[in-house]
Amino acid sequence: GGGVVGDITGFIAATYMRGIPFIQLPTTLLAQVDSSVGGKVAVNHPQGKNLIGAFYQPKLVLIDPATLETLPVREWLSGLAEVIKYGVIRDESLFDLLSGTELAALRQDKASLMKIIQKSCAIKAEVVAADEKETGLRMILNFGHTIGHAIESAGAYTKYTHGEAVAIGMAGAAKLARRVGWCGERVCNAIEKTILRYGLPVRFSGLDTSQVEGRLYHDKKKEGDKIRWVLPKGIGTVDMTTDVPGSAVREVLAELAG
Ligand SMILES: NC(=O)c1ccc[n+]([C@@H]2O[C@H](COP(=O)([O-])OP(=O)(O)OC[C@H]3O[C@@H](n4cnc5c(N)ncnc54)[C@H](O)[C@@H]3O)[C@@H](O)[C@H]2O)c1
Ligand SMILES: [Zn+2]
Known part of the structure; x- marks a missing residue:
């Protein structure tokens, strides 16, 4: 999915059982060029954007530009x-x-x-x-x-x-x-x-x-x-x-x- 799915997945992977491995499969251009790389994973809170998060690197980022055809x-x-x-x-x-x-x-x-x-x-x-x-x-x-x-x-x-x-x-x-x-x-x-x-x-x-x-x-x-x-x-x-x-x-x- 896009950055939202990547961030939620990454945040859960970072915290579930103090961390489990995860991979990123970004399907928006923004996620492919930005959010899937770098290991920042965060979710929003009513008090502010990206307020709850972690630095947690994926094991792999797999980018297929063909996914962008429907974007x-x-x-x-x-x-x-x-x-x-x-x-x-x-x-x-x-x-x-x-x-x-x-x-x-x-x-x-x-x-x-x-x-x-x-x-x-x-x-x-x-x-x-x-x-x-x-x-x-x-x-x-x-x-x-x-x-x-x-x-x-x-x-x-x-x-x-x-x-x-x-x-x-x-x-x-x-x-x-x-x-x-x-x-x-x-x-x-x-x-x-x-x-x-x-x-x-x-x-x-x-x-x-x-x-x-x-x-x-x-x-x-x-x-x-x-x-x-x-x-x-x-x-x-x-x-x-x-x-x-x-x-x-x-x-x-x-x-x-x-
Ligand atoms: N972690 C980071 O370093 C980082 C960096 C930049 C942005 N972000 C976060 O990423 C989010 C924005 O990411 P985004 O721009 O990908 O938005 P998004 O995840 O909301 O996706 C945009 C829309 O595109 C749809 N979509 C996804 N893939 C598609 C495809 N292949 N074809 C058709 N529709 C598709 C989604 O369902 C959604 O409606 C924000 O929450 C932002 O905070 C995180
Ligand atoms: Zn940005």
């Missing part, structure tokens, strides 16, 4: 947002591949599809192998997720899919990076253009901006009182900082709502 377009796009993320944080050639194709072509061209799944898994596995418990490097996987989670939560997890919210979050992080002088207009535009190429959103609507801002400060990825931002320095390179003025964040949120 609805909106779910394809949710996974592709994470693939765009991998390109921006770690792999310019993956980003270029995505910038030069589109969803309809990817669904036909099995070789390109295999390539993006393989590259995504390799990036996630490499980052997780270096920092399994997320004390440093693994945090770069949260690129686009700071604003993304705030939007997802402000939309009660129904207005935007995870990938749509992450797409808006990546556009926001790029704008923020430009404001703090980490990247120029070219990088910012390239990120937006690739997101838009797939029909994913780069703005939100129908949400209260101050509510989105409030949710930002409730994120569990905070460092003390400060938000730890993952921002692009170029395509394929990101870095982290807690040094972003609240006024810049507010201006970017206003732009995203525009």
Whole structure:
């Protein structure tokens, strides 16, 4: 199944009799490129998303792209947002591949599809192998997720899919990076253009901006009182900082709502 089935199964495997072996058979693009790899297994609680969980690695992840043939377009796009993320944080050639194709072509061209799944898994596995418990490097996987989670939560997890919210979050992080002088207009535009190429959103609507801002400060990825931002320095390179003025964040949120 998708990330929900994988997470529930993984969490039960981690806790039943203090742990039994399990394998992942992901059938959504998001699960194939992201949630099935890395060993984070969690379930939601009324108090918060992914609040009860563990780090628990599967014995095997078996990915068959043929399962994606029945996947609805909106779910394809949710996974592709994470693939765009991998390109921006770690792999310019993956980003270029995505910038030069589109969803309809990817669904036909099995070789390109295999390539993006393989590259995504390799990036996630490499980052997780270096920092399994997320004390440093693994945090770069949260690129686009700071604003993304705030939007997802402000939309009660129904207005935007995870990938749509992450797409808006990546556009926001790029704008923020430009404001703090980490990247120029070219990088910012390239990120937006690739997101838009797939029909994913780069703005939100129908949400209260101050509510989105409030949710930002409730994120569990905070460092003390400060938000730890993952921002692009170029395509394929990101870095982290807690040094972003609240006024810049507010201006970017206003732009995203525009
Ligand atoms: N553990 C992690 O590291 C991690 C990372 C990212 C996301 N997640 C979690 O993953 C979940 C999102 O995963 P998701 O996007 O796969 O959503 P999902 O599991 O809800 O699946 C999306 C929809 O697609 C359907 N579906 C699954 N496979 C299908 C197929 N082959 N054909 C047709 N329909 C199919 C499902 O029934 C569901 O309705 C969230 O709960 C998120 O918290 C976990
Ligand atoms: Zn994600």
